[in-house]
Amino acid sequence: MYQDTIAAIATAMSSSGIGIVRISGPEAFSIGEKIFRPKKTEKKIAEEPAYTLHYGTVWDGEILLDEALLLLMREPHSYTAEDTVEIDCHGGILVVKRVLEAAVKAGARLAEPGEFTKRAFLNGRLDLSQAEAVMDLIEAKNDLALRNSVSQLRGSVQKKIYEIREEILYQTAFIESALDDPEHISLDGYVERLKIIVEKLKAELKKLLLSGENGRILKEGIKTVIVGKPNVGKSSLLNVLVGEERAIVTEIAGTTRDILEEQIQLNGLSLNILDTAGIHFTEDVVEKIGVARAVENLDTADLVLYVVDASVSLTQEDEEIMERLAGRKAVAVLNKSDLDTVVTEEQIRERLSHPIVSISAKEEKGLEGLEAVIEDLFFQGEISFNDEIYITNMRQKRLLEEACGALGMVLESIENHMPEDFFTIDLMNAYGSLGRILGEEVEEDLVNEIFGKFCMGK
Numbered sequence: 001m002y003q004d005t006i007a008a009i010a011t012a013m014s015s016s017g018i019g020i021v022r023i024s025g026p027e028a029f030s031i032g033e034k035i036f037r038p039k040k041t042e043k044k045i046a047e048e049p050a051y052t053l054h055y056g057t058v059w060d061g062e063i064l065l066d067e068a069l070l071l072l073m074r075e076p077h078s079y080t081a082e083d084t085v086e087i088d089c090h091g092g093i094l095v096v097k098r099v100l101e102a103a104v105k106a107g108a109r110l111a112e113p114g115e116f117t118k119r120a121f122l123n124g125r126l127d128l129s130q131a132e133a134v135m136d137l138i139e140a141k142n143d144l145a146l147r148n149s150v151s152q153l154r155g156s157v158q159k160k161i162y163e164i165r166e167e168i169l170y171q172t173a174f175i176e177s178a179l180d181d182p183e184h185i186s187l188d189g190y191v192e193r194l195k196i197i198v199e200k201l202k203a204e205l206k207k208l209l210l211s212g213e214n215g216r217i218l219k220e221g222i223k224t225v226i227v228g229k230p231n232v233g234k235s236s237l238l239n240v241l242v243g244e245e246r247a248i249v250t251e252i253a254g255t256t257r258d259i260l261e262e263q264i265q266l267n268g269l270s271l272n273i274l275d276t277a278g279i280h281f282t283e284d285v286v287e288k289i290g291v292a293r294a295v296e297n298l299d300t301a302d303l304v305l306y307v308v309d310a311s312v313s314l315t316q317e318d319e320e321i322m323e324r325l326a327g328r329k330a331v332a333v334l335n336k337s338d339l340d341t342v343v344t345e346e347q348i349r350e351r352l353s354h355p356i357v358s359i360s361a362k363e364e365k366g367l368e369g370l371e372a373v374i375e376d377l378f379f380q381g382e383i384s385f386n387d388e389i390y391i392t393n394m395r396q397k398r399l400l401e402e403a404c405g406a407l408g409m410v411l412e413s414i415e416n417h418m419p420e421d422f423f424t425i426d427l428m429n430a431y432g433s434l435g436r437i438l439g440e441e442v443e444e445d446l447v448n449e450i451f452g453k454f455c456m457g458k
Contacts, residue, residue: 007108010457016091021099023085032085034106050074060102081123114454128439129157142270145218172427202407215390221270225297228307233335236361238275304330310341334358399433406430
């Protein structure tokens with residue numbers, strides 16, 4: 001347990017109805033008593049029952065700061081597993097700062113970013129995967145990211161890692177016991193059984209690793225690039241998807257010369273949509289740069305919306321764009337369906353295997369079909385968090401790769417008929433890598449780096 005007591009503002013620094021100052025540590029109650037005076041009791045805060053709320057006033061010495069509520073939590077049943085006091089005052093920026101200053105004058109130290117969660121981790125209240133889920137929860141930009149963070153905070157990653165580590169530890173202990181006591185524990189036929197077990201464990205780790213791409217999309221959103229020739233309606237599509245006039249739309253080809261990015265929510269997913277310059281040959285220096293950026297973003301996108309003006313014939317520029325869509329998640333969007341069309345879905349289907357949707361961005365028709373196709377391309381329309389785990393953290397992904405590699409070495413040793421004690425070395429390497437996901441044997445510098453990225457007050 002820590003010997004000092006920390007305090008910080010736990011709510012955003014803006015004018016609001018309520019502001020919260022959190023105090024945690026061994027002196028939390030005594031500091032609360034120095035700055036908070038209850039209205040209806042003479043009892044000291046330390047004498048009150050846990051999880052009680054008290055109405056009173058906050059003071060800086062003899063200066064009245066605010067009327068407030070004080071929430072009392074006793075260790076180990078608090079977020080930090082320490083004695084904790086939270087003061088709910090009015091949410092003006094100045095008053096919340098003054099309450100924090102009063103707590104510091106009374107003996108608290110200003111908390112560092114993420115220090116409350118760091119204490120929760122070091123005090124055994126959370127493991128490192130759950131602590132990282134706290135930050136993901138705070139930064140969640142869509143419903144699915146929020147649900148995934150809550151799932152991890154409740155221990156979905158922890159549970160899976162524990163299961164795999166338990167099996168690894170059992171097999172390691174069995175091998176070492178058999179080597180120490182061959183008269184009573186036989187390894188006859190064991191290597192074949194171990195191979196099956198390790199292959200199963202490796203497959204489970206690979207499944208977690210494969211979830212990493214979906215996890216990245218959950219956390220960061222789908223990088224969606226709108227491409228096509230000039231004047232096919234790319235900016236009009238962006239505007240109608242966003243729901244407001246964000247891109248300039250004219251009849252003049254080449255109006256869009258730079259990348260314009262917006263974010264929309266689509267049934268729980270975030271789409272980071274980039275409107276790009278029309279892809280075509282040009283002598284204009286500025287347009288050339290815009291076209292180059294459009295091609296670059298097309299090649300790195302999670303999703304490409306290829307917009308075709310269905311009222312005019314396909315050109316060589318269309319052919320070149322379609323060639324770049326090979327192997328990519330893309331939707332061909334036949335725009336201007338409100339006009340007489342000359343490009344049909346059959347013509348596009350002869351060249352592309354991607355989904356095709358007809359719309360009119362001008363009249364806002366066909367957009368429901370486009371949204372349904374995008375939804376089907378990612379997670380088949382719905383994600384269930386009952387059993388699925390989506391890895392969103394690069395540190396965890398790297399350690400999963402290490403563990404997977406170590407199990408691969410075990411299988412290689414089995415194939416090469418190596419002595420059994422070789423197996424235990426790589427089994428324990430896998431065990432250690434998985435343990436670091438949960439925060440075991442993690443260096444202090446890494447812990448500080450992880451929690452240093454948290455917001456103040458959390």
